[in-house]
Structure formats: structure tokens, C-alpha cells
Amino acid sequence: MRYIVLLKADQIVPPPPGLMEAIMKLGEEATASGALLDNAGLAQGAAGARIRVSGGNLSVTDGPFAETKEFISYAQYEVSSKEEAVEWASRFMKVHQDLVPGWEGECEVLKVFGPEDFGPPAPS
Amino acid sequence: MSAGRDECFDRAVTVSDPTSIDPVGAVRRKVEAVWRIESGKLIARLARVTHDLGLAEELAQDALVTALEQWPRTGVPANPAGWLMTTAKNRAIDTFRRDAVYRRKLDAVGRAQDTSQDPFASEAGDAMDDHIGDDLLRLIFTAAHPALSTDARVALTLRCLGGLSTDEIGRAFLIPESTAAQRIVRAKRTLAAKRVAFELPAPAELADRLASVLQVIFLIFNEGYSASSGDDWTRPGLVHEAMRLGRVLAGLAPEEPEVHGLQALMEIQASRLPARTGSDGEPILLSDQDRRRWDRLLIRRGLAALERAESLPAPIGPYTLQAAIAACHARAGSVEETDWARIATLYEVLGHLWASPVVELNRAVAVGMSAGPEQGLTIVDGLEVAGQLAEYPQLFAVRGDLLARMGRRQEARAAFGKAAEMSRNSSERSIFLRRSETG
Numbered sequence: 001m002r003y004i005v006l007l008k009a010d011q012i013v014p015p016p017p018g019l020m021e022a023i024m025k026l027g028e029e030a031t032a033s034g035a036l037l038d039n040a041g042l043a044q045g046a047a048g049a050r051i052r053v054s055g056g057n058l059s060v061t062d063g064p065f066a067e068t069k070e071f072i073s074y075a076q077y078e079v080s081s082k083e084e085a086v087e088w089a090s091r092f093m094k095v096h097q098d099l100v101p102g103w104e105g106e107c108e109v110l111k112v113f114g115p116e117d118f119g120p121p122a123p124s
Numbered sequence: 125m126s127a128g129r130d131e132c133f134d135r136a137v138t139v140s141d142p143t144s145i146d147p148v149g150a151v152r153r154k155v156e157a158v159w160r161i162e163s164g165k166l167i168a169r170l171a172r173v174t175h176d177l178g179l180a181e182e183l184a185q186d187a188l189v190t191a192l193e194q195w196p197r198t199g200v201p202a203n204p205a206g207w208l209m210t211t212a213k214n215r216a217i218d219t220f221r222r223d224a225v226y227r228r229k230l231d232a233v234g235r236a237q238d239t240s241q242d243p244f245a246s247e248a249g250d251a252m253d254d255h256i257g258d259d260l261l262r263l264i265f266t267a268a269h270p271a272l273s274t275d276a277r278v279a280l281t282l283r284c285l286g287g288l289s290t291d292e293i294g295r296a297f298l299i300p301e302s303t304a305a306q307r308i309v310r311a312k313r314t315l316a317a318k319r320v321a322f323e324l325p326a327p328a329e330l331a332d333r334l335a336s337v338l339q340v341i342f343l344i345f346n347e348g349y350s351a352s353s354g355d356d357w358t359r360p361g362l363v364h365e366a367m368r369l370g371r372v373l374a375g376l377a378p379e380e381p382e383v384h385g386l387q388a389l390m391e392i393q394a395s396r397l398p399a400r401t402g403s404d405g406e407p408i409l410l411s412d413q414d415r416r417r418w419d420r421l422l423i424r425r426g427l428a429a430l431e432r433a434e435s436l437p438a439p440i441g442p443y444t445l446q447a448a449i450a451a452c453h454a455r456a457g458s459v460e461e462t463d464w465a466r467i468a469t470l471y472e473v474l475g476h477l478w479a480s481p482v483v484e485l486n487r488a489v490a491v492g493m494s495a496g497p498e499q500g501l502t503i504v505d506g507l508e509v510a511g512q513l514a515e516y517p518q519l520f521a522v523r524g525d526l527l528a529r530m531g532r533r534q535e536a537r538a539a540f541g542k543a544a545e546m547s548r549n550s551s552e553r554s555i556f557l558r559r560s561e562t563g
Contacts, residue, residue: 031375032257032375034367034370034371034375035368079160080361081156083156084157086157087157087158087161116360
């Protein structure tokens with residue numbers, strides 16, 4: 001099963017000592033475990049845009065946007081249960097909790113559709 | 125037994141979902157998730173200290189059982205992995221002390237060992253992490269040791285490195301749980317009886333030992349890959365378990381080309397999973413697959429792994445060659461765009477390493493696509509003259525396809541009829557039957 005984990009939080013500028021290293025170490029561990037397939041940090045919303053269809057119109061708005069919390073990073077995991085994805089995401093959040101005093105943020109664990117979501121094929 | 129480490133509990137996290145009517149089940153699933161992530165490392169560390177894979181596996185299991193008993197009451201500790209390790213270590217020390225006392229009682233002379241000896245004494249804190257790569261590699265090599273039967277190697281690998289229960293192994297291989305459990309018990313006994321040390325292979329035996337590991341992982345992969353039907357996702361799940369093992373191994377033995385070759389082969393093959401069965405579960409041949417459904421992330425990872433294999437100084441082997449062939453398909457937008465000449469060459473090289481009529485038949489297909497059906501047919505004729513693959517339906521299907529492209533319709537229909545007759549797979553047979561009518 002594949003999951004995408006999206007972190008939405010306040011930008012941490014500059015990151016406190018040890019944070020990036022702890023994040024890299026955890027990423028290394030998740031990669032070594034065969035669970036982490038892909039991940040990257042995301043630039044501030046100012047570097048991006050939103051495309052919206054509404055009221056019959058398609059509109060493009062360049063960043064930055066009003067929200068204080070931004071998407072900070074994404075990761076894709078391949079695991080055998082939702083709980084395993086939640087465990088990796090929790091470890092990732094805990095690194096921030098431990099190293100950035102007062103930090104707040106949330107991440108979403110989203111399941112990528114896979115064959116297991118469509119029921120077993122009929123026995124042939 | 126208690127882990128007895130207060131800091132494990134000082135910030136216990138709750139996993140209870142207020143909407144869940146089954147908080148105990150939620151904790152159990154959380155324990156299982158931690159187990160999946162940590163069990164291999166746990167067993168590997170314990171085995172290095174105890175020099176006994178069987179004992180290590182039992183100690184780890186004990187820790188799991190203790191967690192399943194305690195966590196629903198105490199909450200999940202903030203550092204569940206540390207808790208499991210501490211619990212298993214304490215149990216190991218108890219065992220050693222008991223053994224030491226027992227030995228001392230037996231030993232009238234009193235040359236007893238120091239009963240306070242802690243086998244983990246030198247393993248304080250982070251120092252353990254420094255060894256974990258080597259420990260895991262030892263575990264992989266030991267679980268897939270050639271002294272064991274293939275079935276035993278597969279079962280022990282899934283048990284010790286995949287964290288699978290005997291029930292899961294049984295369901296995955298369509299055998300009773302008791303049979304799976306027996307395979308593991310026997311495997312551990314064999315390792316003990318043959319005094320297989322929990323060590324990395326000596327340089328002289330590395331090639332054979334590595335081949336054994338790669339074979340086990342690829343067997344697990346194929347078992348899952350061939351399970352396109354059935355009502356239990358444990359079997360298709362083997363594909364991902366094998367890929368996970370392949371990725372772990374690639375991280376542990378990055379200097380071995382075939383390790384990356386196998387990883388590349390599995391990633392690229394698995395990228396086709398979403399496209400290789402139809403809505404009714406019927407298989408769809410590679411040439412008929414909707415390539416837009418191929419998993420681009422896995423292809424990208426597979427191609428990167430292949431590049432790593434090919435960039436290493438050591439010579440590549442059959443896994444890398446097969447991955448290179450799979451990559452030709454992965455890179456192509458259609459059957460027509462496929463670099464069939466390169467595939468034909470790769471099969472030729474593969475045939476030198478691994479002489480097999482099936483490889484030769486695949487070369488016939490590639491040559492048929494690149495040089496023309498006549499040249500392909502010459503290779504098929506050669507196989508038939510040599511009496512090879514006489515019972516192999518694909519030989520006749522390939523012949524039929526080549527004949528059809530040469531306009532020899534009647535012979536093509538006859539060849540497909542023969543293929544259908546020989547096929548034991550109902551969906552495959554229906555494909556051949558259809559071609560036996562249309563040519």
C-alpha cells in the first residue's frame with residue numbers, strides 16, 4: 001500500500017541546529033527500511049500558483065497566499081498497513097516536536113489507490 | 125517482564141481513535157506496524173549478541189507478545205522500538221543468567237562464568253546503531269543460508285526480515301499455518317545442527333551466498349507476482365515484501381551490481397501491475413497493456429537502480445540483464461517504439477550466462493520484432509529441432525504469431541491450436557483459442 005504524507009506547518013526559518021540532520025537521519029532510516037520511496041521539501045507558496053475552476057471560469061493565481069501555514073514537504077511510503085505509514089509520519093512529526101520549541105503543524109497521511117482498493121479479482 | 129526504562133513512558137502517546145469502537149484493536153495494529161518496521165533490526169541485534177538466530181527470534185517474539193499484553197493497558201510507549209529492544213534484552217540477560225547459574229551448579233569445580241556478565245554491556249546506546257547494517261546483512265545471509273532448503277530459506281526470511289507471522293506465511297504460500305511454523309522450526313534447528321555462524325560470508329563464498337539471497341527474494345516476488353487471482357491479498361502483498369527486502373539489501377550491499385539489478389527488475393516489473401489484469405481479473409499481455417497505467421514512480425526507481433548496477437566496476441549478471449530488458453519496455457511508449465534490437469542482444473548475452481531454451485525463445489520474439497518474423501522463426505525452428513520446450517505452450521504461441529505476421533495464416537492457426545491444447549491456465553488458453561480461430 002502506498003501513502004503520501006503531506007506536511008503543513010509554519011515555515012521554520014532558520015531551522016534550529018540539528019533539525020535538518022535529524023530529518024535526514026530519519027529519511028535515511030526509512031529508506032534503509034525499504035519504506036520511503038520518494039520525498040522532497042517544498043518551496044514557499046510564493047514560488048507556486050493555484051489554478052481554480054469556479055463559476056465556469058478557470059483562473060490562475062500566483063503565490064504567495066494568505067495562509068500562515070504552508071505545505072512544507074511531501075513523502076511517499078510503501079508499507080503494509082495504514083498504521084505503518086502513520087508510524088513513520090509520527091516519527092517525522094516527533095523530530096520537529098523535539099527540536100523546535102513551540103512548533104505546531106500537521107501532516108496528512110493520504111492513501112494512494114492501489115489494487116487492494118478495488119476488491120479481489122474474480123477467481124479465474 | 126517490564127522494560128523498566130522510565131523515559132520510554134514519560135510522554136506516552138495515545139493512539140486511541142475516539143471514533144473507534146475497538147481501541148484494543150487499534151493498539152494491536154499499532155504494535156504490528158512497529159513490529160513490521162523494527163523486527164528485523166531487533167532480531168539482527170539479538171542474534172549478534174546471542175550468536176543464535178533461533179534464540180534471537182524467540183526473544184524478539186517474546187517482546188512482541190509482551191507488548192501486545194501491556195500496551196493496551198499502559199498506552200503505547202513514546203519510543204516503541206526502544207521498548208521492544210529493552211524488553212528483549214532483559215529477557216536475554218535473564219536467560220543468560222539462568223544458563224550461567226545452571227552451568228555453575230553443574231560445574232563442581234566452580235570454573236563458573238561471572239553470573240553478572242551482561243552480554244549487552246558493551247552495547248550501550250548509539251553504539252548499537254553503528255552495527256545495525258552489518259547485523260541486518262548477517263541476518264539476511266543467515267536466513268537464506270544454502271544449508272537450508274529453498275522453502276525453509278523463504279519462510280525464515282519472511283519471518284525474520286519481513287516480520288510475517290506463520291499464519292501470514294501460510295496464507296501467502298497456500299499452505300497450512302502448521303506447515304509454515306514447522307518450516308521455521310526446522311530451519312532454525314538445521315542452522316543450529318550445522319553450526320551455521322551468525323557471520324558475514326567469507327570472501328570466497330560471497331558469490332554463492334549472495335546468489336542464494338537474491339534467489340530467495342526473487343522467489344518471494346514471483347510468488348506474489350503470479351498470484352493474479354484469489355481472494356487473499358496476502359499473496360500479491362508478497363510482491364511488496366520482496367521489493368522491500370530488495371531495497372533493504374541494496375542499501376546494505378551497494379557495491380554488488382546484482383543487488384541493484386534485482387531491485388531494478390522488481391521495481392520495473394511491479395510498475396506494470398496496475399495494467400496487467402483486466403476488470404474481470406483476466407491477464408493482459410505486455411503488448412496489449414495500457415501503458416498509461418504503468419506506475420511511473422516505480423519505473424523511475426527501477427531505471428535509477430539499473431543505472432547503479434551498470435555503473436559499478438564489478439560485472440553484471442542475469443538479474444541486471446533481465447532488468448535491462450524490462451527497462452527497454454519501460455522506456456518505450458508502445459510496442460512499435462520498443463528497442464527490440466537491443467532486447468535481442470540482451471537476450472543473447474543472457475543466454476551466454478544462463479543457457480536456457482526459454483531465454484532463447486524470448487530472443488526469438490525480440491529478433492522477430494527487430495529483424496523480421498522469418499529470422500525469429502529460424503530460432504524457434506532451432507529449438508524444435510533440438511527437441512526443446514516440446515511441452516511448452518508459449519513455444520507454439522510464438523511460432524503462431526511469427527507465422528501470422530508472415531501471412532501463413534493456416535499454419536499460424538494450427539500452432540495456436542496446439543498452444544491452447546497444452547496450456548494449463550484457463551485465461552491463457554482462451555487467448556490462444558481465439559488466435560487459433562482468427563490466425
